[in-house]
């Protein structure tokens with residue numbers, strides 16, 4: 001489906017969804033600009049789920065609902081979204097899954113698919129994942145591995161590896177979100193799971209202030225090159241804006257990271273995402289979209305369409 005058709009079908013759906021989308025019908029951009037699929041959209045609403053870590057993130061701790069997202073996204077050209085799990089408490093996992101399945105199924109919002117939470121290192125993961133094996137709205141699973149308190153090497157433990165191999169058999173994906181110095185571990189996981197599709201989140205969690213001459217940058221750049229050699233991994237251009245210094249041009253700060261990510265994975269294996277509302281630590285959604293469009297502007301428009309829309313449409317089947 002091309003962008004114009006996307007818009008038409010989206011607007012038709014929007015007309016049905018009167019209340020939440022009243023402000024959503026008009027915002028699409030001029031016909032010649034490239035539509036975006038946001039492949040990493042978080043939502044939290046105290047009535048549904050409240051991630052336990054929000055207490056340590058007062059800047060974004062208020063409810064972030066679909067309605068708020070649609071308001072922020074007005075005029076930015078975002079035509080579809082993929083929900084991304086929010087590191088909810090284990091006891092809230094099913095509630096989160098039920099919420100996103102109902103949202104996708106309701107067809108009243110741009111949310112088309114979801115990546116839900118899971119604990120692949122536990123024996124109970126298999127039964128949990130089996131519940132959603134044939135659910136068309138669940139594309140995959142994620143457990144973040146980058147918080148400081150998460151033990152190194154978790155993703156290489158036998159139970160974890162077995163779970164990720166199982167996801168491949170179920171046709172589900174796994175999102176890797178790992179500390180940049182541990183991309184080597186991610187490579188080892190991928191090597192043991194050749195039948196599973198992976199997405200590497202947030203440009204491998206590189207940090208803008210490093211500078212290209214730093215050892216951190218060099219280690220990360222090498223790790224990215226190495227993981228990108230695995231053809232069952234795609235790279236997600238997201239997250240990194242939250243590491244930018246506020247007083248400097250953000251596109252300039254992010255240029256080496258984003259360009260290296262696109263270069264090593266190649267234009268057919270990269271997707272874009274907002275990571276909203278986490279981007280709000282340094283930039284509202286509107287600013288990140290503008291920075292991303294600027295960073296991609298050197299690419300031919302066909303390649304920009306791949307990054308912002310077409311690759312995601314294919315990977316998520318939306």
Ligand SMILES: [Zn+2]
Pocket residue numbers: 040042084275278
């Ligand atoms: Zn995120």
